[in-house]
Amino acid sequence: MxxxxxxxxxxxxSGDLVPSFDSRILVVGAYEAGKTTLVSNLIGKVIPIERQSTDGIDVYFGKLLFDLKTQKLLKKTMGKTQPDIPNDDILQKLSKKIDEFEDDSVTDHSSDQDVIPIPVLDFAGQIVYHATHQTFITSHGIYLITFNGSRDALSDKEDERRITILENIRLWVSSILLYSHPGNKDYPRLILVATHKDLVCQKDIPNRRSQLLNTLSACFTDVNVKSHLMLQKLFFVNALNENDPEMEELRACISTTITENPQWGQxxxxxxxxxxxxxxxxxxxxxxxxxxxxxxxxxxxxxxxxxxxxxxxxxxxxxxxxxxxxxxxxxxxxxxxxIDPTCLIDVLKSIVTSVPIIASLRQGRLTKSDLSNIWSSNKFSNFLKHKEYFQQLLVHYDILSEMRRYDRENGKKIYVDCYIVPCMITTQNTTTFVEKHLTSDKCVGFVFEFSASDVPDAIPCRLIASILSIWNVKSYENVDLLCYGFVAVVLDRKHNLVVKTEHTIAVYIVHKDRK
Ligand SMILES: Nc1nc2c(ncn2[C@@H]2O[C@H](COP(=O)(O)OP(=O)(O)OP(=O)(O)O)[C@@H](O)[C@H]2O)c(=O)[nH]1
Ligand SMILES: [Mg+2]
Missing domain, CATH: 1.10.10.10 (Winged helix-like DNA-binding domain superfamily/Winged helix DNA-binding domain)
Structure with a gap:
């Protein structure tokens, strides 16, 4: 085979080959870092005045246009027509278009084909979406890691999880490099962009910039990480100002980076x-x-x-x-x-936006009938049509964990009407289980540390999902031990398995009374 x-x-x-120009820009960073504002500024869209938190992911397909002749991004995209794909005779016209494309040499196109649309993906900063972002991470992307440069990167917490700006940057760097499986030492490219320059006193800007760069350089010392990360320059912009000269510099830097991609023009x-x-x-x-x-x-x-x-x-x-x-x-x-990459985010959105209605979701539980109910609303009816597929897809991505239980007598699968949704769990562990049972005379454990980086969010979710698919959650002091970053399950009458995920992943086997 x-x-x-x-x-x-x-x-x-060896057959008929045509050049393919393919790139994408992914804008990531903490909640409220200024991602949406930066994207609007980049693509020449009206910069939003009213703050609106991004829900899921906004994808501006083809909104940023790259001019093959000048090898530059076009600043304003308004008024410029998008390559338009007609509804009738699509096939015939497309194939004609490809023929024309093939006949021209790369640098000598006629007007409309000079311009390549580059999708820009604007991610949501809320933690709950992090588990799905992995599905969008690709090795041929250019990532703009955005953060608020007017705040202290080391001590200011800028996230619902109260982690520092620097920790958030580290999480993104490690997730991108982990999920994109870089086959090339330079690609994907990660560009750091600090926003809110206008909130820093004019005379303090150079100082602040070098301070931030020093902090970042000290944080990323691993050569394999550094080769992807642009650390020689920090773009420090006022994302609200479309005439900020550094926005122009950022655009120029992105243009060069696009053409440096080994896959560009392949x-x-x-x-x-x-x-x-x-x-x-x-x-x-x-x-x-x-x-x-x-x-x-x-x-x-x-x-x-x-x-x-x-x-x-x-x-x-x-x-x-x-x-x-x-x-x-x-x-x-x-x-x-x-075929529409935003679809998966919409599926997750359908679950996230249901939290107020389905309270059990905060404890990470969702019954199959609840899911069908969510999808029976008009907005999500498309998912109901392909219910089996989307359920399986969510299981595949470890967003939903299916509890697999079997009959002891005949080995047959027992129907369980409940999914676990690890990434939705927000309850904290307030029991005395850790102090009383996670003690050296009762348990053995091992801790996984990730060298050079933090643990990307999706990994603990995946581990917790697979543990819950096999064993039942332990109940202690009348509370289910399934909390944010902490889960205990029953292995047998004497043993429990505990997983704690913070900066590391720790797994313990706890005996009822002794080691
Ligand atoms: N003064 C100033 N305000 C900014 C700048 N960039 C963004 N803002 C403001 O910061 C707030 C958050 O900006 P957004 O662009 O919505 O942030 P975001 O990262 O997309 O937020 P989420 O989508 O919720 O993660 C908005 O009120 C913006 O107007 C900047 O450079 N300077
Ligand atoms: Mg946003």
């Missing part, structure tokens, strides 16, 4: 580009999920030689790695493809 795949790939790559099979554009056209029409069977049908209508099924799977796999679609090669999930 592997041999066949390789052969298919080689054959595919040649790909023509069919890949046609199918990709076709997906984009379907998203514009409001579709966010399609079946594998439908993709197969589309593939036969692209006007050029269709891809074989293996090649099609390869294409979908590549698109998934790039974060453009969700295609999971798992028997329970492979029949559908989510």
């Amino acid at each position: 592997e041999y066949d795949n390789k052969k298919d790939l080689l054959q595919l790559l 040649r790909v099979p023509k069919q890949f580009l046609i199918l990709e554009m076709l997906f984009a056209a379907l998203v514009e029409e409001g579709k966010n999920i399609i079946s594998f069977e439908d993709v197969k049908k589309l593939n036969t209508q692209i006007g050029v030689k269709p891809l074989s099924t293996t090649e099609l799977e390869l294409f979908l796999g590549v698109q998934n790695i790039c974060g453009k679609i969700t295609y999971i090669d798992d028997p329970k999930l492979q029949n559908y493809i989510v």
Whole structure:
């Protein structure tokens, strides 16, 4: 099978190739750091005056335009037409478009094709979304790690979890490098952007900038991290001011970084580009999920030689790695493809926004019927149509943990009507369990420390999800020991398993009365 795949790939790559210009900008950082304001300024959109917290993720697809001739980002995007994909005859027109594209040399295009749309993803700073952000992290992205530069990076807490600005930056750096699996020593590129320059006295700005840079340089000393992180310069902007010269410098820096990406201008099979554009056209029409069977049908209508099924799977796999679609090669999930990347966030949003109605969610519990109820509202009816798929997808990403329980007698699976949602747990452990039972004469434990970085949020959630899928939560002093960063489960009559996640991950096996 592997041999066949390789052969298919080689054959595919010797065929009709066209250059692909693909990049994305991801703006991350703590809650209220100024991400949305920065993005509006970057893309030339009206800068919001009224503060509105970002809910989930805002994706401005194609809003930032890159001019291939000047190799620069265009400042104002208003008035410039987006490459427009017509609804009728989509296939024919797309394939014609690709033909034209292929005939031109890279530097000599006719007007409209000079401009490549670059998606800008504006992430929500709230903790609850961190667990899903991993699905958007790709190795060919440019990340703007944003923070409020007017505050003290070492001591000012800027987050619901009350961690410092520096700790928040460290968390983002480690998550990005962990999830993007960098195959290249420079990419992804991480650029640090401090906002709120206007709140610092003019004469103190140079001092403040070098102070921040020193703090950051002292924090990131690992060579493998430093090669991705731009530490020689700190952009310090007033994100509210569209004429801030440093905004222009930031734009220029992003332009250069885009072209330095080894994948920029890489040649790909023509069919890949046609199918990709076709997906984009379907998203514009409001579709966010399609079946594998439908993709197969589309593939036969692209006007050029269709891809074989293996090649099609390869294409979908590549698109998934790039974060453009969700295609999971798992028997329970492979029949559908989510073509709109914001869809997963909307699924999570559907759960998050239900907290006031479903109180048990604060303890991380959600019944299957509650989930169906949430999705029966008009807003989320699309998820109800593909209920099985989306439930499985949430389980796959460890957002939902399925409790797998089996009958002792016949080994058959028992139906459990409840999911656990680890990332939603907010209750704190107020019991005396830790003092009384996590003591050296009753337990053995080991602690995982992550060298060079902190523990990304999704890892403890994943660990807790898999533990809960197997064992039952321990009840102690009439309280379930399932709290934020702390869970205890019953292994057998004498033993409990405890997991504590703070800056490290600690796992303990606790005996009822002795070691
Ligand atoms: N004075 C000043 N205010 C800023 C600057 N950047 C952002 N703000 C303000 O800070 C507040 C938060 O900005 P947002 O852009 O919404 O922050 P965010 O990071 O997108 O917040 P979330 O989406 O909730 O995580 C808003 O009231 C902005 O007007 C800046 O450079 N200077
Ligand atoms: Mg925002």
